[in-house]
Amino acid sequence: MNQILLVEDDPSLGESLKSFLVKEGFNIDWVQQLSEARKRDLMDYSLVILDWMLPDGQGIDFLKEIKEKNIGIPVLMLTARVDLIDKVLGLESGANDYLTKPFEPRELLARVRVQMRTSHKIEEITLLEFSELRINLERREVLLQESAVEMTKMEFNLLTLLAGSPGRAFSREEILNKVWGFESYPSTRTVDTHILQLRQKIGDNYFQTIRGIGYKFNA
Amino acid sequence: MNQILLVEDDPSLGESLKSFLVKEGFNIDWVQQLSEARKRDLMDYSLVILDWMLPDGQGIDFLKEIKEKNIGIPVLMLTARVDLIDKVLGLESGANDYLTKPFEPRELLARVRVQMRTSHKIEEITLLEFSELRINLERREVLLQESAVEMTKMEFNLLTLLAGSPGRAFSREEILNKVWGFESYPSTRTVDTHILQLRQKIGDNYFQTIRGIGYKFNA
DNA sequence: AAAATATTGACACTCCACTGACAAAAAAAG
DNA sequence: CTTTTTTTGTCAGTGGAGTGTCAATATTTT
Structure with missing residues (x-):
């Protein structure tokens, strides 16, 4: 689990970063x-390295999307600007660390290792255990x-979202945001269908319908 | 919960950091x-801010002690040196973040917040508690x-609106706007019916009628 | 290409939000 | 105090929204 998603438009910088890491x-x-x-x-990843400026949008927007999903994956932001405002903005938006270009590869490496180290602790929770499940x-x-x-894939993601917070009520919209993401917008009925699949696979008892809202997982 | 241990020998810097934070x-x-x-x-603390050089020893030694104890408390290192070696060394020794003097107070603040956020999840107000309820x-x-x-759904939404501000009077119109939303406009009698349901479910005492206006929740 | 998966749409069914009517209570008017 | 008027309590019936289910289609993967 040392998979890193590197989002960087500059070809030469991207290439050198990749080979270095x-x-x-x-x-x-x-x-x-x-x-x-x-x-x-x-x-699939344990860290995202994200450039501030990208050809098709601001990196910070993507950062917000990630943090709203609440997956817990750390994000390390890169920027060419020296603006402190940007720096603060990035960190307050949920970035876990920040690096200003130009930077030394070794400093990047050190900061990457810090993130991998701290996030790995959270990764200890790799098991969700219930009575029969x-x-x-x-x-x-x-x-x-x-x-x-x-x-x-979708079934598993949906299951882990719900089972990750037993008893917590999830609205269909929240489920769509966190499991499907922002770019794809399937109808809310899609959620129902997948809940149906899960019910058929592991039993009705685990999933409780909250009429008018969505679903919750019961241990 | 937001207790910080600041280890800094420079009196003026220490004083200004303290007052700022x-x-x-x-x-x-x-x-x-x-x-x-x-x-x-x-x-007792949720973060340590640690200077690199101190009169009676190296800050990095203390850092190692902390990390060996494995308490899980984050450490933010400060240094006057610009040496990359120091930076990397500090991060590899277990520091969670690093700042080189001179730094902007706002950047420190942002990085402090990052550490507080990742270590101590701020619990949101998800509980309304009253005597029996x-x-x-x-x-x-x-x-x-x-x-x-x-x-x-409607009962729950109505209950949380009223119980969220105990003692406060809500007019029927305000209730309709906040619970039902702007697009749908049922008659005000609908509110009464739902209040009735709530009274039957959790007892008369909690809901007080304000004649000519609406209702209020009493704790 | 085939197979597996994701998504939509349709249908039936359940449930509850809402209405309307009347009773009861409170306030206002006489 | 009595009567009238206004407001709220109560309840049962109904229409529609929300959901379970499954088959059909779209999409992705193999």
């Missing part, structure tokens, strides 16, 4: 546009009474 | 020596004397 043992997925970055499933976030596996249950 | 709502415990800092119980906004649950009371 790869040498240090990280797995780098380098994209040059926000539109590309939005297609990625953030669950066990969800392994790291392996993306679901066990029902010791036997594996196959889950599709 | 106090103004921002933090509780600052400022010590000028490592020996003083070591006497403190780190459990507990309302959990997150779970959308209502407990009356420890036993759950089923609520429909």
Whole structure:
């Protein structure tokens, strides 16, 4: 789990950063546009390195999207500007760290390691366990009474969102935002269908309908 | 909850940092020596701001001690040196962030907030508690004397509006605007009906009629 | 290409938000 | 105090919104 999503439009900087970090043992997925970055499933990464200015939008907008999803993935922002305002704005928007260009690769490396280190602590919660149900976030596996249950991508993401906060009520909109993301807007009925799938796979009891709102997971 | 241990030997810098952070709502415990800092119980704090050089030892030594204890408290290092080596060394030794003097107070503030945010999740007000009644906004649950009371969507919304400001009088129009929204305009009698439902479910005492106006919630 | 998955739309069914009517209570008027 | 007027309490019936379900279509993956 040392996968990093690098969002940087400058080809030469991106290339050198990638090769530098790869040498240090990280797995780098380098994209040059926000539109590309939005297609990625953030669950697959343990850190996002995000440029401030990008051809198709502000990096800070993407940052806000990430933080609203509340996945807990750390974000390290890069900027060419020396403006303190930008710096503060970035950090207050939820960035975990900030680096001003030009910077030394070794400082970047150090700060990357800090983020990996601190986020790894949160990653300790890779198991959600209930009476008959066990969800392994790291392996993306679901066990029902010791036997594996196959889950599709959306099913698994939906399940972990709900099961990650048992008892908490989720509105359909919140679910769409956090599981599907901002760029795709399926109808709210899509949520129902996937809930149906989950109910069929692991039983009705876990999922409680909250009429007019959405659903909640009961342990 | 927002207690910060500031370890800084320079009197003028320490004083100005302390007053600045106090103004921002933090509780600052400022010590000028490592020996003083070591006497403190780190459990009492949610962040340590640590100078690199101190009269009775290196700040980085204290940093290592903290990290070896594995308490999980974040540390923000300060240094007068511009040496990249120091920076990297500090971060690799377990510091969560790093600032090189001179720095802007606002940048310090932003980085402090980042640390506070990631370490201590600020608990949101999701509970309304009264003598026999507990309302959990997150779970959308209502407990009356420890036993759950089923609520429909409108009932729950109405209850939380009134119970959110106990003693405050709400006119029917205000209630309609805030619970039902602007687009739908049911008659004001609808409010009465829902108040009736609530009275039947959790007792008459909580809801007081204000003739000619509307209702208020009494704790 | 085929297979797996995601999404939409349709239908039936349930439930509850809302209305309207009347009773009861309070306030105002006489 | 009595009567009239206004406001609120109460309840049952109904229409419509919300949901479960499944099949059909679109999309992605293999």
